[in-house]
Amino acid sequence: MLAVALVAQVAWRAASRPGAPAAVELPPAPSARLLRLASFGEPEAGARLAMLYLQAFDLGGGGTTPYRNLDYRRLVDWLRAVLELDPRSDYPLFSASRVYAEVPDAARSRLMLEFVYDEFLRDPNRRWPWLAHAALLAKHRLKDLALARRYAAAVERHTTAPNVPLWAKQMEIFILEDMNELEAARIMLGGLLESGAVRDADEAKFLRQRLEELEARTGRKSSK
């Protein structure tokens, strides 16, 4: 009887193996307080396990449009709750900027990028890499230079830690260049060099060359 019962158990489980949860099944996000309660005093483990749970939904998307069936507003609520549970974890913003924002759907991508921007403002010195990536996505994927400039300007304006690299702080300059606002970019670059904020000699040399190119271009433009 034991052998028969064991075979029946194995056969039953093999026949009813659960697949990955479908996107439409993503439930409404719990509040951060509820997640904290469910973590029983282990928010770091709770946050990361919640992210593993979340990333299983519509995994890969199944088709030409990844995550096309995922409710992005609910997804943002989930990511926000997980981030509130463990504010120092990079997992939610990594997923937001490098997974969920990199979809062909512009509306969903913008929603996710705005989430990254909102969360960046809460802890700029820690979360600037995700907003820098958001600026790149806005520029190259969404082709929205105004949005890219807004994100890049936020990185420059709100970060104060000395370990924030200058290329991140200078992103706005290169985006301004591409916006054909050469004059504004030239003034900003010149100001950066004059203020002494650039301490690295190679960085300063590179930026000075950039400034000379900009001045040459603005000179050509004004002479037309």
Next chain:
Amino acid sequence: MPAAILARLVLLEARRSGLPWLAAGALVLALALAAFLSQVALTEARALQLAVVAALLRACAVFLVAAQVAASTLREINDRGLELALASPLPRTSQYLGRLAGFMALGALLAAVFSLPLFALAPPAAVAQWAVSLACEAALVAAAALFFSMTLAQITPAIAATAGLYLLARSMAAIQAIAAGPLTEPSLASRIARGAVDAVALLLPRLDLATRTEWLVYGAPDGGVLGRALLGIAISAAVLVAAGLFDFQRRNA
């Protein structure tokens, strides 16, 4: 010293009851699960491993201590060994504290063993503080389990009461936050409920401040943070020990 002999007997019984194998099994399972989950994670694999291993081993250490205390005490009660001991000239305080010392030493041993794999994943100072905190937490659970075992004299209620006390102590801060949240109705019932929650919280240790995985993942805390957490545990343990001694003194042989 009789108390030291009792403590040694407690440790001997734990060794002979298969507790070392259970502890080893818990270690292997925790490490295997953490390794598996870290393969699935897109990022922060090391932090995920640390968080999962630490959370699981903390729960296992507490459960093993509680189960061992309850099983050992109830076996002694059922085998009439406790009656024999109470009839002896050995002071009751020594009997109780000797057993408790043995169980606390067991908790400290488990904490030391469970902290060993964490040295490969986290800074040594943080792991050492985590291990000390876990040893104190296990000592608190041992005191609670011994009190409930002696008082309730049944294994299931004793383990359930210990588990309930422990889980409530760990989640009370979150419960208080929910009770005081902005979405709660400003009615008399909710005010009474909030008052009841706050009153219960006064009797519980802040276990959410002790043995934090945050120390392992983000760096060791300063001395004040650990000291305050351990002081809270020590006070709560003293309450449980005093309650247990009071009940033990009144016990009929």
